Amino acid sequence: MTAEKDVDPTDSLWALLAFHVRRLRKERGWTQEKLAEEAHSTSSTVGAVETLERKPKPDLAAAIDKALGAGGMLIDLAHHARILSAGMPRWFETLTKAERDAARIRTFEPQAIPGLLQCEEYARAQFAALRDGEELETRVAARMARQEVLSGDKPLKLWAILDEAVLLRVAATPGVARPQLTHLLKMAERPNIVIEVLPLGCGIHACMDGGFVLLTMRNRSEAAYIEAMGEGHLISQDDRGGPVRASIRSAACRDVVGLALHRVHPRSSGEKHMSMASSQNVTWRKSSYSGNQGGNCVEVASLDGVGVRDSKDVRRGHLTIRPAAWETLTAALKR
CATH class of the missing domain: 3.30.870 (Endonuclease; Chain A)
Known part of the structure; x- marks a missing residue:
């Protein structure tokens, strides 16, 4: 039997699944060997699942869920844990x-x-x-x-x-x-x-x-x-x-x-807008690169570079882009 070690269920969904496998097993008064027998597995595999040394594949998660009468909870946990950690080392x-x-x-x-x-x-x-x-x-x-x-x-x-x-x-x-x-x-x-x-x-x-x-x-x-x-x-x-x-x-x-x-x-009130140039006292004009919005989406201005802001809410500040970057951006948006 694999030596038991504490698992923090808040660490990850895999940790939460391991925590519940052990909790449900102990509530039934089962050993790891007994759960392995009911799930058609091995005690070393069950122990590895409970200590996060092994992440159960769908068939194993389903077998353990059925053996413990978890009503699909362990299957769902394994599914979502797999999505969140897909291909993640x-x-x-x-x-x-x-x-x-x-x-x-x-x-x-x-x-x-x-x-x-x-x-x-x-x-x-x-x-x-x-x-x-x-x-x-x-x-x-x-x-x-x-x-x-x-x-x-x-x-x-x-x-x-x-x-x-x-x-x-x-x-x-x-x-x-x-x-x-x-x-x-x-x-x-x-x-x-x-x-x-x-x-x-x-x-x-x-x-x-x-x-x-x-x-x-x-x-x-x-x-x-x-x-x-x-x-x-x-x-x-x-x-x-x-x-x-x-x-x-x-x-x-x-x-x-x-x-x-x-x-x-x-x-926000009392907070200065930090940029290489102030956006006050400059002329903002409608951009023709606003898709089918009729020029009512983006405004641009000449700052220390090209200033870009949302014309629907000018209070939200702006992004300053170097001229070369702006030319590349507008060329890409035309495609």
């Missing part, structure tokens, strides 16, 4: 759990829109470059589910800095530019989200070696997530607290944040 599951436990996240992304800020079209295009078939939609659904941490009674506070190259890459992708940029503007309207853009003209900076995620947990501890090709590492304060604070945070807050002068966020 264990090291990435560690990040998603950390996101749920975090009070604040600061991230710098030089290559792609952060997962917490992606729209469905962008996520689908990104996964399609690597995968196809049914798993693609499952992974898109899982990514959208991750964004639930940004909503609710106590939403996660997110501060994201994007390299300008990220937006240029978005603009060059047909079918993705409009929905993703619109999504960024909508997300930036939320009081718990700040989005900044690091201009290409800033030159060499301290984070040229890649992006990172810095997490402040609800218990005030800190962790950093760094991802490379094919793997990622979550570094807790206990593991390498000194390097996390000294190098990663220093590079982010001193150098990158100091250079990220294009900010998009909602205006």
Whole structure:
């Protein structure tokens, strides 16, 4: 019999399933051997399920559910757990759990829109470059589910800095530019989200070696997530607290944040709109790149770059885009 260890049911849906398997088994007064017999399995398999060492496939989940009289609950848990973790390696599951436990996240992304800020079209295009078939939609659904941490009674506070190259890459992708940029503007309207853009003209900076995620947990501890090709590492304060604070945070807050002068966020009383130029005392004009909206969707203005805002609610602030990026974007929108 596999030695029992405590499982926190709040860690993940897989952990919740393991918790209920053990709870229901004990309520019946069964050993792991007895449940294995009833489910036509082995005691080592049951023990592995209860300790999160094994994730039950649909047939095993159904057999355990039937043996314990769970009425389909374990089947449903396994189904949704599989969707949320589809194709997700264990090291990435560690990040998603950390996101749920975090009070604040600061991230710098030089290559792609952060997962917490992606729209469905962008996520689908990104996964399609690597995968196809049914798993693609499952992974898109899982990514959208991750964004639930940004909503609710106590939403996660997110501060994201994007390299300008990220937006240029978005603009060059047909079918993705409009929905993703619109999504960024909508997300930036939320009081718990700040989005900044690091201009290409800033030159060499301290984070040229890649992006990172810095997490402040609800218990005030800190962790950093760094991802490379094919793997990622979550570094807790206990593991390498000194390097996390000294190098990663220093590079982010001193150098990158100091250079990220294009900010998009909602205006509120007493709060200044931070951009490379004020949007006051400038002339805004209707854009002809508003699809079939008759020019009543987007307004543009000449700032230190091209200012873009929603003409239906001009109080929500604007996004400043470099002229070269604007030309690429409008070319993509014409396709």
